[in-house]
Structures are given as C-alpha cells and as structure tokens.
Amino acid sequence: MRLTKSDFLHYLACDKSFWLSRHKPALYPSSAPDAYGQFLAKQGDEVETMAKRVLDGCDFQQVFEDSHGVYARADAVRRHGDESIDIYEVKSTTQSIRDHINDFAFQVVAARRSGEKVNRIFGVHLKKEFVRDGDIDPKQLIKITDMTDDVFAVVPEIETLIESALALLAQDRIDEAGCDCRYLSRSNHCATFDYFNPDIPDPSVYTLPRMNGKRLAGFVDDGRYDLADIGLDEVTDSQGRVLEAAHNREPVVDHRFLAEFLNTCAYPLYFLDYETISYAIPKLDRTTPYQQIPFQYSLHVVHSDGRTDHFEYLAECLELPQNLIAHMMRHIGPQGSVISWNKSFEMSRNKEMALMYPEFADFLLGVNARMVDLMDVFAKGYVDIAFNGSTSIKKVLPVMAPDLSYDDLAVGNGTDAMMGWQTFIAMEDGTWRDTLCDDLLKYCKLDTCAMVRLLEEAQKINALAN
Ligand code: SF4
Structure with missing residues (x-):
C-alpha cells in the first residue's frame, strides 16, 4: 500500500483515524472539497506559482517513491553536479515554517529511500510583513528558510515512525474500542470520535466548555461521562452553569449578570x-x-x-x-x-x-x-x-x-x-x-x-x- 506525505501526517495526528480512513473508507466521514476548500487550494496554487519565480533552475513536482510505497512529491528540486539534490517545500503560510518539520523530514526520507542524496532542504513561505505596493516582486513576498539542520536532526525518528505507519497499514484489524481523544476537550475530537466511542452519552462531560487537563482525565479514569454523575463542586464556574442547566433540565439564569x-x-x-x-x-x-x-x-x-x-x-x-x-x-x-x-x-x-x-x-x-x-x-x-x-x-x-x-x-x-x-x-x-x-x-x-x-x-x- 502507498504511504503518501498526507497519509503520514494523518498517521501522526491520529493512528486510529488514519487506519479507519484506509481500511474502512465507507465508515470514514470525508467529503469532497467544498467551495471554501477549492478557494484555499487556489490560494496554495497562487503561492506556488509565485514561489517558482524565485526558484530558478529547479525541477518542479519531483516524485520520490520506494519499493514499500513511501511516496512523496517535492515542490521543487535543484540538482548539483555531484548528483546531490536540494529540496524546496512551498507552504502558503506566514506562521512559523518550523511547524512543518515532520512534513519536510518525510520528504527527505522518501527521497533517500528512492536513492537520492539530499544535500539541503528549504522551506519556501510568505513574509508576514510584506505590504503590497503595485506589482508584486516575488523576492519581496517569498522567504526561503534553510531547514536542513533541524530536519536532519529529526529524520531518524521520522524513519521509525514511517515504519510504524507502514506496519499499521498492513494490519487488518485494530482495537476499535475508544480512542486517545477521550482525554482531550471536544474541540480536539475528529469526526470519527463517535465511531470509536459509541458509549459516550450526549450530552456528556465533553459538552462542558473548556473541559480538559487533569479535571477531564479524572472523569475519564472514573468512567464518568454522563453529566448526571458529575457534581457542581467538581467543575469551574462556566462549566457549572452548563452542568446545572443539564441537571435541572431548565436554563440557568444569573439575574444579577x-x-x-x-x-x-x-x-x-x-x-x-x-x-x-x-x-x-x-x-x-x-x-x-x-x-x-x-x-x-x-x-x-x-x-x-x-x-x-x-x-x-x-x-x-x-x-x-x-x-x-x-x-x-x-x-x-x-x-x-x-x-x-x-x-x-x-x-x-x-x-x-x-x-x-x-x-x-x-x-x-x-x-x-x-x-x-x-x-x-x-x-x-x-x-x-x-x-x-x-x-x-x-x-x-x-x-x-x-x-x-x-x-x-x-x-x-x-x-x-x-x-x-x-x-x-x-x-x-x-x-x-x-x-x-x-x-x-x-x-x-x-x-x-x-x-x-x-x-x-x-x-x-x-x-x-x-
Ligand atoms: S477523536 Fe479519536 S479518532 Fe479522532 S483524532 Fe482523536 S483519537 Fe483520533
């Protein structure tokens, strides 16, 4: 089975969700990109077009693939006379390029596994402080950051994780009872939370606002998900208002407020x-x-x-x-x-x-x-x-x-x-x-x-x- 960079990032975000998407796609909640998704994709294409103008002499959309299906497509590659390559990854972001370090390391591993010698890897991104004034000079808009040392430092770990992802992909079954997000607030749950956690009632402890950390862990460890099993003295004031409304089955009104x-x-x-x-x-x-x-x-x-x-x-x-x-x-x-x-x-x-x-x-x-x-x-x-x-x-x-x-x-x-x-x-x-x-x-x-x-x-x- 092929393991793309998107697959790997999905695996890093959540192994169970990744496995479900590949082994039971019919049960995996996914949807075709909507108009907003298409708008974002178009923005990405525009940044890539702009980036190409500062990457003279590069080959674009270079594919790396090994015999185990590890597959990557580098945005740009510069080849040197000694047969080594530099990889350029374009990100339509003004945020820290270091947030993408795992993504870059995957490209390096895929390139090496397909027989390439990687010299350096660069992040190509947008300057936050750029202010448009007439026609855009790509050199003023685009920033190129050498990520080589940081990326090479995590490559051994990423190689191990890629092997783990391939091993998981080869499994016909996983333990589908529960998932790690039981310990995280609702905002962290993905669309497959209900599939892996059919025993959680609605409303539940996750309905309480900003329910996370030690407090949530305590309820999960006790198996107390039902709001009826939680006391007002165990939660914060804002959580308490929602909890009291659930207990009383009527709205909570703070007349003074x-x-x-x-x-x-x-x-x-x-x-x-x-x-x-x-x-x-x-x-x-x-x-x-x-x-x-x-x-x-x-x-x-x-x-x-x-x-x-x-x-x-x-x-x-x-x-x-x-x-x-x-x-x-x-x-x-x-x-x-x-x-x-x-x-x-x-x-x-x-x-x-x-x-x-x-x-x-x-x-x-x-x-x-x-x-x-x-x-x-x-x-x-x-x-x-x-x-x-x-x-x-x-x-x-x-x-x-x-x-x-x-x-x-x-x-x-x-x-x-x-x-x-x-x-x-x-x-x-x-x-x-x-x-x-x-x-x-x-x-x-x-x-x-x-x-x-x-x-x-x-x-x-x-x-x-x-
Ligand atoms: S809700 Fe469960 S399946 Fe979804 S990301 Fe969290 S741990 Fe993974």
Missing part, C-alpha cells in the same frame, strides 16, 4: 456585524498576506423609543474598506453602545482599519470603546443545555428564537458569504448577480437582526425577575 449587562447598554443600540475575506497573496495595495478585508457590514439601530433602523453596505468590487468606513460613519452616531457577537473579531478589524486610515482612527477606536459582547449574556447570564455547551449564535438562536433561522438562506454562514461575494464581484450585471446580492445582504442582515432579537429575549427574562 443580566441586569448589569443590560444596564451597560446605552441607547441608541448599534448592532454591528462584518463579513470579511483574506488572500494569501495580497490583491490590494496596502494589504498584507492573509489580512482580513471587510467587504460588508450590517447595522441595526434600536432607539430608546423602540424605533429600529437598518443600514448595510456591500462592496461591489474588491476594494479597500474606506467606502465601508465612510458609510458606517454616516450611521453610527457618537452616543450609544455598539453590540456585536464575539466582539474581538469586529474590534480587531476596527483596529486594523484604524492603522490603515489614521483619519478614521478616532471613529473606529471610539466604536471599539463602546463595544459590548452580546455573546457574554449567553455564556454567563442565561445558559440552556440546548445550546450544547456552545455560545455560537448559530446554536443559541434556534433555541431562543426558533422563528428566526439561517436554514432557509442560500448564504447561510460566514464561509458561504466569503465565497458568494467572490462570485458576486466577478459576475456580469444581470438577474443572477442581483439574486446573489440579495442573498448576501439577507445573511448579514439576519446576523444583526438575530442580535436585536436575542437582546430583546434577555430583556424579557430580566423583566420577569423584577
């Missing part, structure tokens, strides 16, 4: 949500690799007399956000709270835009100073086990306001919005473009409409206590 939160909200209330896009290779001057560029916002304004206004902006082409900011400045006044969900996202975009446009900095940073996070209400003030231990608006809304739903929307989440907008700006004028425009506007509008409604629900719950 709710009252304090609502008191901090000053009218008019501005409910704000951005949609953004980012590109590995900056497409606009003044932007950096992977910079988030807001292309759309929705704003609901609720006045103290109950009147509600709605404003929105959708860029018609790829552009810097100065028009979006100017549009917002016409509708967000100097007084009143700005309400968002998971406010760190909107605040980060505002800080970035303030750096790009010092002339708008007072406005943008002023918005941040007035921003409150409605998500906190459903993390601390009102917790229902039906949220499934999550504070995502997509989990909270169906419970609190089932009449408002994302399900029927053609654009139903942030990724859809990003991909839809990519299509939208590339389309000719016409009915299809108009329809897509409507779909994009409806989605972002529902995000802020949902926040308006959720705040109203919080107000009603608070009123009941008074």
